[in-house]
Amino acid sequence: MDALKLISTGSMKETTPEFSIGDTVRVDVKIREGERERIQAFEGTVIAKKGSGVAETFTVRRVSYGVGVERVFPLHSPNVAAVKVVRNGKTRRSKLYYLRDRVGKAAKVKELIK
Numbered sequence: 001m002d003a004l005k006l007i008s009t010g011s012m013k014e015t016t017p018e019f020s021i022g023d024t025v026r027v028d029v030k031i032r033e034g035e036r037e038r039i040q041a042f043e044g045t046v047i048a049k050k051g052s053g054v055a056e057t058f059t060v061r062r063v064s065y066g067v068g069v070e071r072v073f074p075l076h077s078p079n080v081a082a083v084k085v086v087r088n089g090k091t092r093r094s095k096l097y098y099l100r101d102r103v104g105k106a107a108k109v110k111e112l113i114k
Contacts, residue, residue, distance in 0.1 A: 011054055016075060017085070019046060019058075020049075020088075020091075021046055021096060023089050024089065025043070025046055025060060026042070026083070027073055027080060028041055028081040028083075029079055029080060030081050039081055044061050045060065046059070046060055055074075056076065058073055059071070068100060087111055088112040088114065089110065090109065090110045096109070
């Protein structure tokens with residue numbers, strides 16, 4: 001078990017971004033197209049965080065052209081270039097799956113004023 005921990009801690013990122021459930025984040029993802037590599041931004045609301053250690057993931061949801069799109073990102077993946085917090089959200093739950101059933105302004109999360 002200690003050997004697995006050593007291997008997993010070696011592949012973790014040194015600094016992880018600080019964000020929580022309900023925050024609107026912009027995730028920069030590295031995408032390979034043949035020989036070339038580019039960065040694509042995916043902006044949306046964090047509706048879930050799961051796991052711990054090297055297996056930690058977070059789910060980001062946005063509505064694009066009237067269709068809800070959710071992507072699950074591994075936090076320590078080398079394909080995730082950066083995670084920037086655009087807006088802090090005020091929530092009372094750890095999973096915001098109820099936003100899937102809501103439409104329009106009802107699907108928004110209130111902003112946390114610090």
